[in-house]
Amino acid sequence: MTLSIGKALNAALRDAMREDDTVLMFGEDVGALGGVFRVTDGLAAEFGDRCFDTPLAEAGIVGMAVGMAMNGFRPVVEMQFDAFAYPAFEQIASHVAKMRNRTRGAVNLPMVIRVPYAGGIGGVEHHSDSSEAYYAHTPGLKVVTPATVADAYSLLREAIADPDPVVFMEAKKLYWAKDEVSLPVTTAPFGTAEVRREGTDATLVAYGPAVPVALEAAAAAAEDGRSLEVVDLRTLVPFDDSAVAESVRKTGRCVVVAEATGFAGVSAEIAARVQERCFHSLWAPVLRVTGWDVPYPPPVLEKYHLPGVDRVLDTVDRLQWDDVPDPRFLVPEQAT
Amino acid sequence: MATTNRRRPARSAKSSEELLGFYRQMLLVRRFEERTAQAYTEAKIGGYCHLNLGEEATVVGLMAAIEERDYLFTNYRDHGYALIRGMDPGRVMAELYGRQDGVSKGWGGSMHLFDTDVRQLGGYGIVGGQLPLAAGAALAVSYRDGDEVVMCQMGDGTTNIGAFHETLNMASLWDLPIVFVVVNNQLGMGTTVEVSSAEPELYKRASAYRMESARVDGNDVIAVRDAAKLAVERARKEQKPYLLETVSGRLKGHSVVDPAAYRSKDEIEAVRAQDPVAGLHDRLVGDGVAKVDELAEIDAEIGRIVKAAVEFADKSPAPEVSSLFDYTYASPVPNDSRRLPGEALFPTEPGNQPADPLFPVGA
Numbered sequence: 001m002t003l004s005i006g007k008a009l010n011a012a013l014r015d016a017m018r019e020d021d022t023v024l025m026f027g028e029d030v031g032a033l034g035g036v037f038r039v040t041d042g043l044a045a046e047f048g049d050r051c052f053d054t055p056l057a058e059a060g061i062v063g064m065a066v067g068m069a070m071n072g073f074r075p076v077v078e079m080q081f082d083a084f085a086y087p088a089f090e091q092i093a094s095h096v097a098k099m100r101n102r103t104r105g106a107v108n109l110p111m112v113i114r115v116p117y118a119g120g121i122g123g124v125e126h127h128s129d130s131s132e133a134y135y136a137h138t139p140g141l142k143v144v145t146p147a148t149v150a151d152a153y154s155l156l157r158e159a160i161a162d163p164d165p166v167v168f169m170e171a172k173k174l175y176w177a178k179d180e181v182s183l184p185v186t187t188a189p190f191g192t193a194e195v196r197r198e199g200t201d202a203t204l205v206a207y208g209p210a211v212p213v214a215l216e217a218a219a220a221a222a223e224d225g226r227s228l229e230v231v232d233l234r235t236l237v238p239f240d241d242s243a244v245a246e247s248v249r250k251t252g253r254c255v256v257v258a259e260a261t262g263f264a265g266v267s268a269e270i271a272a273r274v275q276e277r278c279f280h281s282l283w284a285p286v287l288r289v290t291g292w293d294v295p296y297p298p299p300v301l302e303k304y305h306l307p308g309v310d311r312v313l314d315t316v317d318r319l320q321w322d323d324v325p326d327p328r329f330l331v332p333e334q335a336t
Numbered sequence: 337m338a339t340t341n342r343r344r345p346a347r348s349a350k351s352s353e354e355l356l357g358f359y360r361q362m363l364l365v366r367r368f369e370e371r372t373a374q375a376y377t378e379a380k381i382g383g384y385c386h387l388n389l390g391e392e393a394t395v396v397g398l399m400a401a402i403e404e405r406d407y408l409f410t411n412y413r414d415h416g417y418a419l420i421r422g423m424d425p426g427r428v429m430a431e432l433y434g435r436q437d438g439v440s441k442g443w444g445g446s447m448h449l450f451d452t453d454v455r456q457l458g459g460y461g462i463v464g465g466q467l468p469l470a471a472g473a474a475l476a477v478s479y480r481d482g483d484e485v486v487m488c489q490m491g492d493g494t495t496n497i498g499a500f501h502e503t504l505n506m507a508s509l510w511d512l513p514i515v516f517v518v519v520n521n522q523l524g525m526g527t528t529v530e531v532s533s534a535e536p537e538l539y540k541r542a543s544a545y546r547m548e549s550a551r552v553d554g555n556d557v558i559a560v561r562d563a564a565k566l567a568v569e570r571a572r573k574e575q576k577p578y579l580l581e582t583v584s585g586r587l588k589g590h591s592v593v594d595p596a597a598y599r600s601k602d603e604i605e606a607v608r609a610q611d612p613v614a615g616l617h618d619r620l621v622g623d624g625v626a627k628v629d630e631l632a633e634i635d636a637e638i639g640r641i642v643k644a645a646v647e648f649a650d651k652s653p654a655p656e657v658s659s660l661f662d663y664t665y666a667s668p669v670p671n672d673s674r675r676l677p678g679e680a681l682f683p684t685e686p687g688n689q690p691a692d693p694l695f696p697v698g699a
Contacts, residue, residue, distance in 0.1 A: 024479075055509070060468045060502030067472020070457060071407075073479070075472075087498070094462050095469065103450050104441045105663045107457075139664050163666035191670070238669040241682070277682065 001182065005152040006175040009039045011183050012156035013076065017047050020074065023160055025051040027061060027078030027114075036080055037116055037175050058088035062113060066095055069111040074160060082117040083126040089134065096165045097140030109165045112156075117145075118209045118259050120173035120306055122299035128172075129296060130260030132208075135167040136236045136269070142190065143236040145169040147211035149179035151234055154187040162190070171209035191238030195247065199229035202253035202316055205244055205270055207233040210257040210307060217257075217312035228316065236266055244270070245277040252283040253319045257307050262290035284320035352625045358400070358557045359616050359626075360634050362392035365416035366613050367635070367642045368425060372415065372432060375646065376592040381432045384461075385446045388416035390587035393612035394519055396420055397560025398582075401568050402487050407455045407477075409470040410489040412447035413519075414459045417489065422454040425641055426648030435652035442655050443663075464490070464499035467516075471503045474512040478575065485571045486514040487564075493524025495538050507577040508545040515567045516542075516579045519554065521586040526598040542579035554584030555612040585610055 003011075017023045025043055027035070031053040034041035043051035054061050058079060065075040079085035085092075092113065099109050119128035136143045142164050146152040152170075159166040188194060196211065197218050206214035211232045218228035231247050233240065248254045254274050258267040271286040289307040297305050369387040376385050388395055395416035402408065410417050418428050423439055431438030432446050439451050447461035457473065460466035470488035477484045494500055495518060507514050518538050522529055529536045542549035548570070552563040560582055567578035585607030589596035596604075620626045657676065 055502070055505055057498075057502035057506065059499050060471070060506055063465070063468020063499065063503070064472035064475060064506065067469040067474070068476045069472075070469065071473045071476035073476055090462060090465065091468065095460070095465055100666060101663045102440060102444050102448050102458075103663075104443055105666075106440070106450065106452055108666050142665070142669065191668075241670070 001180070002178050003149050003181050003183070004176050004178045005146070005149050005170070006037055006039055008149045008152040008181065008183070009156055009170065010041055010043075012153045012160075013040065013043060014046065015184060016076075016157055016160045017043065017050060020160075021050070022072060023050075023074045023076065024068065025076045025078070026054050026064075028054060028056055028080050028084075030078050035078055037170075037172065039114070039170070039175075040078065058084060058086075059091050062088040062091040062096065065111045065113070066091065066099065066109060069109040069165075070099070070107050074110045076112040076114060076160060078114045080116070081123075081127045082115055082129040082131045085113070085115050085131065088113075092135070092141070092167070093138050097138045099140075100164070101140060108163045110161075110163050112159045112166045112168050114168045114170060116172045116175075117169045118171045118173065119296060119302055120209060120259075122302065123172065124298055125296040128302075130258070130291065132167075132169055132236060133260060133265045135169075136266050140165070141237060142166045143169065144190065144234070145171065145208035145236065146234065147171070147174065147206075147208055147232050148187075149177070149181045150185045150187050153181070153183060153185055155190070155234065157184070157186075158190060169208060173209055174212070177212070188234070190235045191240055192235075193231050193233045193240035193243035195229060195243070196232045197228070197230040199227040199251065201227045201251055202255060202319055203229045203231060203244075203247040203251045204255050204257055204312065204316075205231045205233065205247075205274070206257040207236060207266075209259050213307055213309060213312060214257045217309045217316070220309055221313060221316060226316065233270075239273070241273055241277065244274060248274050248278040249281040252281055253316075254278070254282070254286045255312065255315050255319070256286065256288045256290075257312055258288070258290050259306055260291055261293045262288055263293045265290060284318075284323070287315050287318060289315045355558075355616070355620060355625055356634075358396050358561075359613075359620060359631070360638070361396045361399075361420050362557065362613050362616060363635055363638045364419055364425070364641065365392045365395055367638050368419060368429075368645070369415060371642045371646060372429070373588070373592050375429075375432070380650075381446065382434060383445055383447075384412075385432065385592045386413040386590065387588055387592065388413055390585045390607060390611065391519060391521060391554065392416065393557040393616070394554040394560055394582045394584050397554075397557045398487065398489070398517060398564050400557075400561040401564030402485065404455070405484045406568070407457055407470070407473050407484060407486045408489070409457055409466040409473070409486065410449075410459060411463065411466060411491055411494065412459065412461045413491065414447065414449045418449040418451070418456060418459075421451075421456045423449065423451050423456070425645035429645040429649035430652045433649040433652065434654065435649055436655050437648065437652035441659070464494045464497035466490070467494070467499045467503040468506075471507050471512055471514060474507065474514040474577075475510065477513055478510070483572055484513070485568050486512075487517060487568070488514060489517045489519060491524065492518055492520040492522065492529050492538055493527070493532065494518070495541055496532055501544075504542065504545045504547060504577070504579070508547045511575045512577050513571040513575050514577045515564065515571050516577065517564070518579065518581040520581050520583045521554075522583070523586055523590070525590040525594070526596070539579055539581035547577050547579055549579035549581065551581040551583060554582030555610050555615060557612065557616060584612065587611065
């Protein structure tokens with residue numbers, strides 16, 4: 001059947017709640033309204049008080065989920081928008097991420113914090129942030145971001161079943177992306193990146209909303225005779241070093257594509273890891289295409305901020321395709 | 337507001353026994369904390385360390401009001417609660433020492449005393465951090481139609497932080513079986529309640545959430561116990577939250593390293609004059625419940641317990657370096673950079689090239 005990512009997420013929640021009555025869903029307007037993006041549509045009708053509305057109190061919502069997870073439940077909470085989760089950051093960073101470590105394994109927190117994130121919907125600031133780096137930078141959290149319909153379903157089911165707290169980041173502009181899928185579907189587990197398109201000349205590493213951009217860029221590059229491989233990370237924590245390194249060792253060139261601002265972002269981490277592992281295989285520095293290091297711009301300027309096909313292709317062009325080795329670094333008989 | 341029960345105990349054998357038991361517990365907190373302060377100055381304890389000195393009647397009275405099945409969340413001033421709730425003094429001291437035999441293997445430390453066996457679910461080092469968690473635990477009880485109650489202790493400063501208001505609102509909206517206890521020692525670190533709170537009668541804040549509340553003398557162990565019991569039973573039977581404010585004083589600084597220079601001599605004298613341990617001592621003697629030398633014998637016995645706790649902590653080994661990586665996640669996350677000197681950079685990944693000096697493993 002043809003399904004959107006939003007509907008797949010909804011189905012994942014419904015199936016998880018049907019199978020396990022300790023799974024609860026709560027947040028702002030997730031009940032009668034079904035959530036701003038309708039991801040919880042119909043859950044309150046089917047499950048009654050297992051899907052309920054809360055006051056506007058993000059720290060309270062996340063903290064309540066911690067207390068419930070400590071006490072035998074598997075809560076799923078929705079932060080209405082990326083920036084709306086910031087009031088909950090104290091709970092997430094200080095308690096959600098650290099409880100298991102602090103109690104030396106006496107308490108696990110099987111809970112999911114769903115965060116609609118990133119831009120591309122004319123949402124202005126507070127409604128368009130790519131906030132994944134804050135969470136990925138915090139040991140103790142798993143950070144997941146699906147880019148396909150099948151992954152949306154499967155990764156959310158896995159997040160709910162996981163013994164650790166998961167920040168589940170849903171790219172807003174992908175809620176309406178559709179694909180053929182038959183539910184229930186199980187895709188590769190956490191920590192497994194997927195090659196979405198095979199190629200031989202360079203690797204584009206992407207995640208979440210940047211995956212379709214990378215795929216579009218690879219299709220355009222193919223018309224110019226350049227073969228780009230696209231790796232979809234799927235989960236930022238755990239990170240699949242092996243798959244990324246394997247691809248880059250094969251192609252010898254790498255561009256990281258991410259919507260978030262570049263400075264100190266997940267894209268920087270990826271670039272660092274690739275160069276640590278693939279230094280001897282690289283023909284050019286690892287480059288990045290990211291959002292600019294500015295607060296999220298208004299709708300009319302959004303298209304310049306977000307990495308698009310043109311910026312990706314322009315960056316690929318700079319991967320030193322015509323470079324000859326610098327003679328200063330060659331032994332004399334090679335330096336003809 | 338419910339009225340505070342201040343009746344003096346009848347001089348029955350039962351109540352005498354009870355009072356002596358309370359005295360014994362209060363003395364355990366007092367001597368344990370005094371010894372903790374000493375261990376801190378001896379650099380046996382690191383980090384930050386907040387003592388219950390001056391709050392003994394509050395601690396003991398509150399703990400007498402909840403049952404084994406009930407849950408307790410506290411802030412970082414938590415040693416006394418742990419002791420009276422039933423954690424072994426040696427293991428508590430070992431936790432303060434950061435040793436392997438501590439209740440959290442030395443990782444929680446002074447501010448995060450945690451033991452699911454006695455249902456004390458932390459110890460929280462961030463002001464207000466424990467409030468929504470405690471409400472979540474109460475919501476879980478409510479979902480299961482359980483008869484447990486959650487007690488959530490906090491300091492006076494907590495009443496100004498957002499989580500306080502978010503949590504009280506939800507607890508009242510959803511009829512949660514939870515008792516919030518504001519231990520008002522009249523100072524948020526060095527800032528007085530009057531300077532920080534527009535409504536310094538803190539228990540009144542509950543009225544904004546249509547929650548019953550009361551204020552009680554935190555230096556009177558029986559008054560605290562009775563008021564807390566009323567709140568706990570109400571939460572248990574009627575599934576209604578409650579806010580109890582206890583008012584007492586802090587005999588020392590905010591933490592062990594705080595000389596409390598912001599307090600005048602008069603203020604310190606006033607707090608000392610209300611010392612709950614000395615007060616109960618005199619009351620027991622004055623009421624003829626016990627003789628001075630009988631109470632001295634209790635003190636000596638407590639001294640032996642505290643001494644044994646210190647010896648236990650001293651003997652306990654420090655955590656192994658390898659334990660750094662043990663409990664961050666419940667299921668494997670390989671992308672952490674766990675390399676101690678001499679170990680391989682990326683030991684677990686396929687495709688590592690043996691010829692490369694960066695990749696010694698597999699060579």
